[in-house]
Amino acid sequence: MDIDCLPIAKTGYFSKLICDYIAKDAKLKPLYNRFPDVEGFKGQLEEKGKHFSQVQRNVLHASMLKQYKNTDTSEGTATNIELLKEKNTFTIVTGHQLNLFTGPLYFLYKIISTINLTTQLKKEYPNSNFVPVYWMATEDHDFDEINYFNFKGLKFQWNKEASGAVGHLTTEGLDEVFTLFAKSIGDSKNANVLKQLFEEAYLKHNNLTDATRYLANEIFKDYGLVIVDGDDIDLKKSLVPYMKKDIFEQTAFDKVSETIKEIEQISTDYPVQVNPREINYFYLKEGIRERFIESKGAFVVNDTNISFTKEELIDEMDTHPERFSPNVIARPLYQEVILPNLCYIGGGGEIAYWLELKTAFEALNVPFPILLVRNSALIISGKQADKLERMNISKSDIFLKQNSLINKKIREISNIDIDFSPQKKLLEEQFKEMYALAERTDKSFIGAVKAQEVKQKKGLDALEKRLLQAQKKKLKDHVVRMTELQNEIFPNQSLQERQSNFSVFYLEYGEDLVPMLFNALEPLNLSFTVITQD
Incomplete structure (x- = not known):
């Protein structure tokens, strides 16, 4: 680890x-x-x-x-x-x-x-x-906030008419959730432990308070x-x-x-x-x-x-x-x-x-x-870590917004330079001379110079974006693999800890x-x- x-x-x-x-x-x-x-x-x-x-x-x-x-x-x-x-x-x-x-x-x-x-x-x-x-x-009464959990893209939801404090709710109906969940996780040793934990907590206790106490106690009593x-x-x-x-x-x-x-x-x-x-x-x-x-x-x-x-x-x-x-x-x-x-x-x-x-x-x-x-944490499996290493994606990179991550990595792996910053800097140097010329001759000309500078910078930005898009298409397989991996690590493009059970x-x-x-x-x-x- x-x-x-x-x-x-x-x-x-x-x-x-x-x-x-x-x-x-x-x-x-x-x-x-x-x-x-x-x-x-x-x-x-x-x-x-x-x-x-x-x-x-x-x-x-x-x-x-x-x-x-x-x-x-x-x-x-x-x-x-x-x-x-x-x-x-x-x-x-x-x-x-x-x-x-x-x-x-x-x-x-x-x-x-x-x-x-x-x-x-x-x-x-x-x-x-x-x-x-x-x-x-x-004593909370927000039943819709608590009546489900997420498992590998599936949402297991307890469908029940509820009012009042959630701790008072009977566990009626949770046998249906258990049946669906049990079918989804297989029959491995670890799956059977989870099935028993769910069954003991929710099918053998009469209300949600007692069920939750049992569950938390089983996990942490030691x-x-x-x-x-x-x-x-x-x-x-x-x-x-x-x-x-x-x-x-x-x-x-x-x-x-x-x-x-x-x-x-x-x-x-x-x-x-x-x-x-x-x-x-x-x-x-x-x-x-x-x-x-x-x-x-x-x-x-x-x-x-x-x-x-x-x-x-x-x-x-x-x-x-x-x-x-x-x-x-x-x-x-x-x-x-x-x-x-x-x-x-x-x-x-x-x-x-x-x-x-x-x-x-x-x-x-x-x-x-x-x-x-x-504490907040992200768990990355060995298989996911290998993929990150092969794609040269760092632990900090993986937290980038998806579009930013793709753009950054495409720039890094592309065989052409997609950063037009040097051209923009050269353009600014050229326009410095034009501003100086306007100052010495006709100051009303400064506005026109500024407008032309903005126009040409926007043109360079547009060219840079088009080139980046072209490279994304050319490196489509890499983009798809990056996207799939980040979506796997960040379900729904949110923190793993806030989504996964x-x-x-x-x-x-x-x-x-x-x-x-x-x-x-x-x-x-x-x-x-x-x-x-x-």
Whole structure:
């Protein structure tokens, strides 16, 4: 296995905001607490230690024991759950939707980044304990975002009428997905492991929450991963004071709105990731997850006949906190209230919206975590690596937009020079003399000289393009091979990790896949990892 690291900014797949954050651009410093490096964790340990009580630890520990009651818990995970009671134990968290069969490959990258960081921090700070946590987004209601996965150009989709929190959905209908998937992957040893994993997770569990817990636990239980479901009445009791601040005082709305204005002033290249609402909570009951709207002194649940007076809503929060579900603005706060957390690991889009939240956390006296962009990686097989070498395509070249890659390589391999830069330079020299002549004789002539220069440069550009097109036709076979290879490595001309399911690579590497990724991914190395197999 060969590992290369490319600067994130050179890949062309990350926003300017994330590239600037990774580069520690000074103008972004007000948006985060501490930078994700070893030194930054020292201060975070001290701050979080002062703000997380033994009572909070006991509630968390008791909830985890309940949540794991029917799960085959590994020794490592059981130990980590017990460690949560200790005052010197802290968590590193990543979160993800309940995507079918893990969804995109980066599901693995998120969790592996999290586990690897806890291992590294234990070496740096041996007097503390670090527990890796996967937060299941069981309360999301965006079923269309999670009901499929991609496998070698095929889309396996769970067709089902769905409403409310996805974690509550029954697994009915997934037997049909299993049958189609099983037929598509063959009967090799690795294929049979995948079939068993899918069957055990989705056909032997009654709801999507339990199925996802089983799946993530099976893949990562040997690494001590703790899986947290926030849809938990005891955990939500701790959130009630913050719910009231949000709903009745609009604390989050005011603070996040101010921060968004500041971000827009920093740079117009930083688009707003999410906008806060006046109320950042949904009402959650069987088949319902709808947002609250304040209207004429009442608190109405959107698209329903449910409404509350202020007093009724306070009573509902105190009596049934499990019926209140945080949205994308409030969920990060919930996480930090119930966990002794130091760091959140997420993708670029997630980190972008976390950067809007710091002042809201400060207003509520909750420590703001370190934000770490998860590891991103590209897996190149030995066969693909051989093709790249034969075509003299470098690891950085393969990230070019397809047209740019083709143009660059055609220029390199062509037996004629398709770069007219020398001719353009000579043309500019000739026109310098004409500009000088116009200055000495008739200055009104300068405009005509300029127009003629532009016309002749455009002519050279047109000739260069025609010549390049002619060479593309002449070298058509090479263009086709380059295009096919890049499309194979970048499905749908997107990052592999955002398109392909882990099963594609498990078929090839089997039980070596996860250890290979653990060895390759370094969470505090803020680069893009290219993994080339021998």
